Amino acid sequence: MPAEFERQQRVFMIWPYRGDNWRDDAVHAQKAYVEVARAIAEFEPVTMLVPRAQMKIAVKELYGIADLLKMESDDAWCRDCGPTFLVDGRGGIRACDWTFNAWGGAVDGLYDSWERDDRIAGQLCAFLGIDTYRTENFVLEGGSFHVDGEGTVLTTEMCLLSAGRNPSMNKAQIEQKLCEYLGAEKVIWIRDGIDPEETNGHIDDVACYVRPGEVACIWTDDPGHPFYHASHDAYETLSESTDARGRRLVVHRIPCTERPVRIGNFLYTQSGHAISRREGDLCIASYLNFLIVNGGVIVPQYDDPMDERALAAIQELFPDRRAVGVRTREIVYGGGNIHCITQQMPAV
Numbered sequence: 001m002p003a004e005f006e007r008q009q010r011v012f013m014i015w016p017y018r019g020d021n022w023r024d025d026a027v028h029a030q031k032a033y034v035e036v037a038r039a040i041a042e043f044e045p046v047t048m049l050v051p052r053a054q055m056k057i058a059v060k061e062l063y064g065i066a067d068l069l070k071m072e073s074d075d076a077w078c079r080d081c082g083p084t085f086l087v088d089g090r091g092g093i094r095a096c097d098w099t100f101n102a103w104g105g106a107v108d109g110l111y112d113s114w115e116r117d118d119r120i121a122g123q124l125c126a127f128l129g130i131d132t133y134r135t136e137n138f139v140l141e142g143g144s145f146h147v148d149g150e151g152t153v154l155t156t157e158m159c160l161l162s163a164g165r166n167p168s169m170n171k172a173q174i175e176q177k178l179c180e181y182l183g184a185e186k187v188i189w190i191r192d193g194i195d196p197e198e199t200n201g202h203i204d205d206v207a208c209y210v211r212p213g214e215v216a217c218i219w220t221d222d223p224g225h226p227f228y229h230a231s232h233d234a235y236e237t238l239s240e241s242t243d244a245r246g247r248r249l250v251v252h253r254i255p256c257t258e259r260p261v262r263i264g265n266f267l268y269t270q271s272g273h274a275i276s277r278r279e280g281d282l283c284i285a286s287y288l289n290f291l292i293v294n295g296g297v298i299v300p301q302y303d304d305p306m307d308e309r310a311l312a313a314i315q316e317l318f319p320d321r322r323a324v325g326v327r328t329r330e331i332v333y334g335g336g337n338i339h340c341i342t343q344q345m346p347a348v
Contacts, residue, residue, distance in 0.1 A: 104164025
């Protein structure tokens with residue numbers, strides 16, 4: 001699997017629509033998705049996967065911004081249910097089609113029907129004419145790992161060792177599976193993520209590679225911040241780690257929001273088929289959930305006093321790319337962010 005900072009062909013997204021996960025029948029989330037797609041389209045093409053019933057709305061909102069591909073889905077998290085693309089260095093491309101169970105299945109999954117999402121990777125690759133490796137009975141989501149493209153994988157124990165993923169496998173077996181399917185040699189395990197109730201601690205809210213041997217990590221000096229302990233633990237682990245090439249990692253701190261983002265007095269359609277979202281619930285607002293694209297970095301913004309500082313810090317990490325901020329509070333209200341809703345296809 002190439003690193004995200006390597007050259008890309010395009011980015012895929014899935015159109016949001018379900019009213020029990022997005023407030024006001026997803027109208028605000030749809031506008032936020034459009035703004036993310038618009039920002040990406042400044043740098044490379046975007047394809048939006050759209051359910052049949054939503055196509056008229058998507059055509060109106062995305063005209064001139066993204067290509068549209070009709071495809072049914074349960075929700076809108078392309079990072080997690082979409083394909084993980086692989087290259088062979090000779091112009092060939094394939095993809096991993098991970099088993100998807102809505103972040104925990106019957107144990108602690110976020111919705112109770114995920115069959116359409118589980119089919120998306122295979123359907124998209126069939127449309128693209130790309131062969132896939134289907135991992136029957138091995139559950140994994142794309143947001144649960146990052147790679148450096150040179151043999152190293154980042155992930156969290158909180159997620160990959162959770163009871164709703166692969167309870168019959170131990171840590172060593174899961175590590176072997178990751179290396180086998182991603183073409184890697186070493187896994188660096190961070191203990192915890194920052195969203196135990198949503199994805200069971202995906203890595204893409206906590207740390208990511210910015211170039212070989214260098215990672216960015218969330219950070220806060222405020223002991224009262226809900227992400228304080230996880231950020232310090234992750235920073236310490238990464239600072240003491242070496243990658244598959246034997247390099248001691250250089251770790252860059254990216255600030256957390258000054259104020260935690262919480263759900264307001266919003267209207268959700270409580271269907272009984274998805275987790276309930278309630279006023280006051282903590283949202284997983286991380287600036288690290290950005291997407292690296294050709295010549296750019298698309299960065300979440302929350303109308304928080306730390307927005308400009310975080311954007312500047314990320315810009316400093318990528319001197320050859322343009323950091324573009326997009327307001328994404330509406331996306332975190334639904335449980336994720338820019339990296340969660342996108343999936344890049346590498347260039348070959």
